[in-house]
Amino acid sequence: MTQHLEICEVAHGSPEYWETADLRNRVLRQPIGLKFSPEDIEAEKHYRHFACYFGDRLAACLMLDPLENGDIRMRQLAVLPELQRQGVGKSLVAHAEEWARKAGYRRMTLHARETAVTFYEALGYSRGGARFEEVTIQHWAMDKRLTI
DSSP states (O other): OOSOEEEEEEOTTSHHHHHHHHHHIIIIIGGGTOOOOHHHHHHGGGSEEEEEEETTEEEEEEEEEEOTTSEEEEEEEEEOGGGTTTTHHHHHHHHHHHHHHHTTOOEEEEEEEGGGHHHHHHTTOEEEEEEEEETTEEEEEEEEEOOO
């Protein structure tokens, strides 16, 4: 990648948020026949939303869902298809982990699509439990300790 990646937090309901929702819809939801509902959007109000820009273009995004047990759950990492396997997702996850660590969270959890398990394993995440179906496709629960 020749241009610098810029990662920032975006506010729910802002124009940047709607841009990330559109990216998540195109990359994650439409391919499996899902659409956002008003309830989906409402549920995201309490998440932390992060956007990764490549130049002036949104390249990737993810959400963090704070849990009451001191863990935080990563949700819906989406990277533009043409920028996948170029370090964009890895950079965004590293930023999210550092943010969570500084905020005092002890562990990052996530539900990885089966096709993304090797990506998360390469970043230090471990599978837990058995494979399960979520939003019509196979997933694995994964986690990573954030504190030393």
